Amino acid sequence: MDLFLLILLVFMIIGSVIAIETKNLLSSVISVGVVGFSLSIMFLMLGAPDIAITQMVVEILILVILIRATITTDNTAIERHADTFSVISSLIFFGLFLIFAFLAVHELRPFGEPLMRVSKTYLATSAEKTGATNVVTGILLDFRAYDTIGEATVLFTSVVGAFVILRRRGRKHKRESDTEKVGILEDADIKKDFKGF
Amino acid sequence: MHDIEKEIRESKSGMTMIVKTIVRFAMGIIILFGAYIVLYGHLTPGGGFAGGVILACGYIILTLAFGKDIALRKLSDQGASIMDNSGALAFIVIGLLGYTGGYFFLNFIDHGKRFELFSGGIIPLCNIAIALKVTASLFAIFIALAIFGKFISGLVEEEE
Amino acid sequence: MVLYFLSLVLFVMGLYCLVAKKNIVKKIIGITIIEYSINLFLILIGYRRGGVAPILMKDMSVAELVERGVDPLPQALVLTSIVIGLGVLALMVGVCLRLYEKYKTFDMSEINRLRG
Numbered sequence: 019m020d021l022f023l024l025i026l027l028v029f030m031i032i033g034s035v036i037a038i039e040t041k042n043l044l045s046s047v048i049s050v051g052v053v054g055f056s057l058s059i060m061f062l063m064l065g066a067p068d069i070a071i072t073q074m075v076v077e078i079l080i081l082v083i084l085i086r087a088t089i090t091t092d093n094t095a096i097e098r099h100a101d102t103f104s105v106i107s108s109l110i111f112f113g114l115f116l117i118f119a120f121l122a123v124h125e126l127r128p129f130g131e132p133l134m135r136v137s138k139t140y141l142a143t144s145a146e147k148t149g150a151t152n153v154v155t156g157i158l159l160d161f162r163a164y165d166t167i168g169e170a171t172v173l174f175t176s177v178v179g180a181f182v183i184l185r186r187r188g189r190k191h192k193r194e195s196d197t198e199k200v201g202i203l204e205d206a207d208i209k210k211d212f213k214g215f
Numbered sequence: 216m217h218d219i220e221k222e223i224r225e226s227k228s229g230m231t232m233i234v235k236t237i238v239r240f241a242m243g244i245i246i247l248f249g250a251y252i253v254l255y256g257h258l259t260p261g262g263g264f265a266g267g268v269i270l271a272c273g274y275i276i277l278t279l280a281f282g283k284d285i286a287l288r289k290l291s292d293q294g295a296s297i298m299d300n301s302g303a304l305a306f307i308v309i310g311l312l313g314y315t316g317g318y319f320f321l322n323f324i325d326h327g328k329r330f331e332l333f334s335g336g337i338i339p340l341c342n343i344a345i346a347l348k349v350t351a352s353l354f355a356i357f358i359a360l361a362i363f364g365k366f367i368s369g370l371v372e373e374e375e
Numbered sequence: 376m377v378l379y380f381l382s383l384v385l386f387v388m389g390l391y392c393l394v395a396k397k398n399i400v401k402k403i404i405g406i407t408i409i410e411y412s413i414n415l416f417l418i419l420i421g422y423r424r425g426g427v428a429p430i431l432m433k434d435m436s437v438a439e440l441v442e443r444g445v446d447p448l449p450q451a452l453v454l455t456s457i458v459i460g461l462g463v464l465a466l467m468v469g470v471c472l473r474l475y476e477k478y479k480t481f482d483m484s485e486i487n488r489l490r491g
Contacts, residue, residue: 172459
């Protein structure tokens, strides 16, 4: 079990090295897909089927969006070398970070024996207090529903931001007929179909 | 209904005939699976987030295969906006209704029997609201990225 | 221990990609890798050896679930984090396409030069 997880994690690291260092942007994006799907298998092995499903589907959408960013644009590599000073200094900093992380990891509890002071209560009382046998859904929508409201707010903000950014030009002249032209519908018959929505 | 079928057959936009035929068969299965994941979210793995993303994937595959005109006819951006807002509003209203028993997000409906579809009080309702919201949001983001503001800019230039 | 450390190595590689690369799409890829590593670290902390998924099945008592189930709290937090990450990624790609449309390049230093 541990060996399998280790092999998958090393595989993910190799995939991300390829994603970072390859020249072509499209193959870089596909390597990110490799990392994400391996992550989904790891979630499944670690006893989290909810997250495995979500990660699998979200990874497909991430690939679609990133390919949208690269496929219609110029995806040749940038030839000029990055300045060596910033690369070397960042490498030194990351080496120091890894040394301290190695020291800090030894202070954590060992792998496989979590501290479950709060979670044992959740596991014991979820089926009785909320009626949901899936404890993750019970926590998400009953014990900690405030978190879910925050998530909905963030998602709404990102949608509004994407619409504002992707609009080609700001609307300068305001007229009375603007209220009908809010959407991005093209034909009059499409508009007619959704009159009664 | 027949002229829509004919239009789909004759439209040049989108991918080839093979892709369109397979997508037409797979679309129903994808939507059905997404609905199953949402509705059984409190009993089996899944829930509002995963099911919502699967439903959004269904609409996105429709956009990729048939082109934007057919997909916008199925779910326009105004429809997506209404769906998004109604999902968020339903979630908050369910939370506020908890004040009938004392506090915010109280599980005020009877819990029912374990391992049955109609159990868990407000949790299935919240799942449906969140699935509506996630579906509409992701589809709207994808439409905005795919169309890249063409229609909006067309309207603005028309005005000037 | 080794698993924790390797997930932090993944984090550092994403951070390196974010800092040292000039291409904007590469920077977005770096942010995605950082997100993966953090999600993985949280789930690894909650794992229990020989544990089962935190779902009550019909042939299982509550006491058995408490005895064997993995930690459900990080899973609930990571579930929201994944969907938020997708929204943020779409927003970043939108900004990136905007920049490409204006400057006709993905190169960060080139954009700085053209702007200044």
